[in-house]
Amino acid sequence: MAFIPHTPDDVARMLETIGVQSIEDLFDEIPAALKIKSLDGVPPALSEMEVGRLLMERAARDGRPLNFIGAGAYEHHIPAPVWAIATRGEFYSAYTPYQAEASQGTLQLIYEYQSMMCGLTGMQVSNASLYDGASALAEACLMAVRANRASSSRRVLMPRSVNPTYAKVAAAIAGNQDIGFEAVDFDREEGRTLLGALQAYSGQDVTALVLQQPNFFGNLEEVGALTDWAHANNVLVIAVVNPTSLALLEPPGRWGADIVCGEGQPLGIPLSSGGPYFGFMATRMQYVRQMPGRIVGRTLDVEGRPGFSLTLQAREQHIRRSKATSNICTNQGLMVTAATIYLSLLGAEGLARVAAASVQRTDDLVAALTRVKGVKAAFTAPRFHEAVLLLDRPVAPVLAALRTRGIVGGLDLAGSFPELGHAVLVCATETKLDTDIGAYAAALSDVMKQSRAGAAA
Amino acid sequence: MSNIPKDLQYTQSHEWIRRLANGQVEIGITDHAQGSLGDLVFVEVPEVGRRVKAGEGCAVVESVKAASDVYSPVNGKVTASNTELASRPELLNQDPYGAGWLMRVELDAAAKGAELLSAGDYANTLAEAAG
Numbered sequence: 001m002a003f004i005p006h007t008p009d010d011v012a013r014m015l016e017t018i019g020v021q022s023i024e025d026l027f028d029e030i031p032a033a034l035k036i037k038s039l040d041g042v043p044p045a046l047s048e049m050e051v052g053r054l055l056m057e058r059a060a061r062d063g064r065p066l067n068f069i070g071a072g073a074y075e076h077h078i079p080a081p082v083w084a085i086a087t088r089g090e091f092y093s094a095y096t097p098y099q100a101e102a103s104q105g106t107l108q109l110i111y112e113y114q115s116m117m118c119g120l121t122g123m124q125v126s127n128a129s130l131y132d133g134a135s136a137l138a139e140a141c142l143m144a145v146r147a148n149r150a151s152s153s154r155r156v157l158m159p160r161s162v163n164p165t166y167a168k169v170a171a172a173i174a175g176n177q178d179i180g181f182e183a184v185d186f187d188r189e190e191g192r193t194l195l196g197a198l199q200a201y202s203g204q205d206v207t208a209l210v211l212q213q214p215n216f217f218g219n220l221e222e223v224g225a226l227t228d229w230a231h232a233n234n235v236l237v238i239a240v241v242n243p244t245s246l247a248l249l250e251p252p253g254r255w256g257a258d259i260v261c262g263e264g265q266p267l268g269i270p271l272s273s274g275g276p277y278f279g280f281m282a283t284r285m286q287y288v289r290q291m292p293g294r295i296v297g298r299t300l301d302v303e304g305r306p307g308f309s310l311t312l313q314a315r316e317q318h319i320r321r322s323k324a325t326s327n328i329c330t331n332q333g334l335m336v337t338a339a340t341i342y343l344s345l346l347g348a349e350g351l352a353r354v355a356a357a358s359v360q361r362t363d364d365l366v367a368a369l370t371r372v373k374g375v376k377a378a379f380t381a382p383r384f385h386e387a388v389l390l391l392d393r394p395v396a397p398v399l400a401a402l403r404t405r406g407i408v409g410g411l412d413l414a415g416s417f418p419e420l421g422h423a424v425l426v427c428a429t430e431t432k433l434d435t436d437i438g439a440y441a442a443a444l445s446d447v448m449k450q451s452r453a454g455a456a457a
Numbered sequence: 458m459s460n461i462p463k464d465l466q467y468t469q470s471h472e473w474i475r476r477l478a479n480g481q482v483e484i485g486i487t488d489h490a491q492g493s494l495g496d497l498v499f500v501e502v503p504e505v506g507r508r509v510k511a512g513e514g515c516a517v518v519e520s521v522k523a524a525s526d527v528y529s530p531v532n533g534k535v536t537a538s539n540t541e542l543a544s545r546p547e548l549l550n551q552d553p554y555g556a557g558w559l560m561r562v563e564l565d566a567a568a569k570g571a572e573l574l575s576a577g578d579y580a581n582t583l584a585e586a587a588g
Contacts, residue, residue, distance in 0.1 A: 149504050289499060289519075314499075314524035323514075323526065 066436050070386045070427025071411045072163050074266045077431055079345050082268045086338040100310045107308035110296040113340040120246040121260040122253025123282035127293035129331040133263025134166045136279030138173035139292050139329055140238045140261045144208035146290040150234040153205040159184040159193040161215035164416040191219045191379025198229050212240040218386025227256040243267055245384050247351035259283045268342025269335055278332035292326030357430035358385035365428040368441040374448050391422040401447040407440055459489040462554055467579035468530045485558045489583055494520040497546040502538035502559055516559050533562040
């Protein structure tokens with residue numbers, strides 16, 4: 001089936017009209033040396049049936065393990081109506097509306113989404129979403145540099161308790177725009193950023209401080225005190241938050257964050273090997289003109305009837321061109337649709353129950369696993385639904401042995417945080433039953449025992 | 458025909474410059490510029506103390522359909538900016554040469570007033586662009 005509407009005749013007529021011999025001629029500005037003849041390593045096209053078969057085989061190779069990894073993407077129960085509604089024809093468009101005002105239903109949905117995100121974050125204005133959580137942080141850093149007019153240093157403090165992947169993405173995107181990132185160490189006992197670590201920067205010109213709550217280790221930062229320090233030093237605060245946690249924790253708007261961003265995946269989006277997900281971003285009204293992305297507003301038409309329209313578009317690339325607040329941001333329409341339906345179905349109380357159950361399950365998990373010989377908790381700070389455990393032996397072989405028993409036991413932190421020793425990041429959400437946690441503890445006990453026996457022999 | 462006061466100087470990019478008694482200059486955008494932009498909804502003025510260079514974007518004027526940079530016509534240091542415009546951007550539409558001023562700049566000793574147009578020259582540029 002051909003999906004390209006132009007027939008060879010159409011193409012010939014178009015080329016003739018603009019006076020060009022061939023489509024290739026349109027690209028003659030590009031030096032021949034830079035053109036590639038073909039894509040190496042890309043297999044030939046497959047039919048729909050063949051692609052389906054291939055992907056089924058690959059999915060089967062994953063199996064259906066019991067998963068205890070979080071680290072930025074979280075396995076939550078997704079009520080069946082979420083995707084049944086999101087995949088209705090009226091919603092099933094994955095991209096941003098170009099004839100925006102002709103799509104009143106889409107705009108209303110985004111407006112409802114923005115309202116919910118403002119409610120969750122305690123901020124005044126939300127955009128229509130961004131690509132994912134990590135790139136949302138990169139955009140937030142760029143935005144902070146535009147918004148903080150008291151600072152000209154373009155320095156951003158990035159605590160090491162922020163998800164290291166997010167820090168890397170932010171550095172890759174914003175680092176090339178003359179923004180300097182400086183790492184701030186965390187306290188080894190508590191597993192969070194202490195005020196003392198920031199005080200070295202007091203009185204200096206710093207543009208923004210990133211605070212992840214809960215942080216990458218699952219611990220709760222003392223965000224109030226850290227934010228007060230930032231504001232006393234003319235530093236804007238960028239909060240990276242887990243939306244599920246906001247049903248229980250104080251919203252960042254209340255503790256004083258200036259820009260709030262994060263990963264929306266926990267709100268009804270399946271893990272799906274890492275995407276598609278969506279990023280969210282919210283801010284105070286005073287900074288709205290520095291915020292990237294689309295914003296939907298409610299308005300009245302000429303006859304006084306309520307309706308929805310894109311607003312504050314002068315920030316955007318179709319108007320401001322190279323000076324737009326962003327030329328790479330995108331919204332994730334379909335993911336936002338699912339999240340909006342998820343939040344509508346759960347309501348504030350339902351989301352709080354998911355969050356509380358996840359905290360409880362993680363407490364249970366940590367209690368069960370630290371009863372295993374050679375396993376202890378790494379940090380003392382209060383936590384949300386993740387924890388770092390320390391083993392008395394290297395983590396990778398232990399995780400590999402668990403994997404053969406159908407358990408994905410956590411994320412090995414050896415690569416990102418070698419100074420912690422044999423550390424593993426674990427997570428349990430409301431999806432984990434007592435029997436799941438018991439099975440993990442029994443398997444871990446067994447694996448550790450065998451490992452000790454192997455070492456002794 | 459837009460209003461082009463004789464006692465001011467102008468730029469090709471539609472800024473005006475008024476010489477003040479204290480040696481500083483006041484800068485804004487012309488009646489023609491505000492008319493082309495339409496109703497302004499937001500104006501961003503530079504921070505006092507900022508150093509600006511001729512040709513550098515130093516303010517932003519935004520209407521419902523467009524946003525434009527305002528370029529400094531001179532080198533110098535911003536001594537005052539019209540913060541009233543933050544809450545009343547319409548002043549720039551109503552009175553572009555008075556209450557709608559954007560900033561005042563203390564000129565650097567070296568480069569002064571290069572490439573500025575007289576009222577007559579500016580009127581000619583507008584006429585040519587329209588013709």
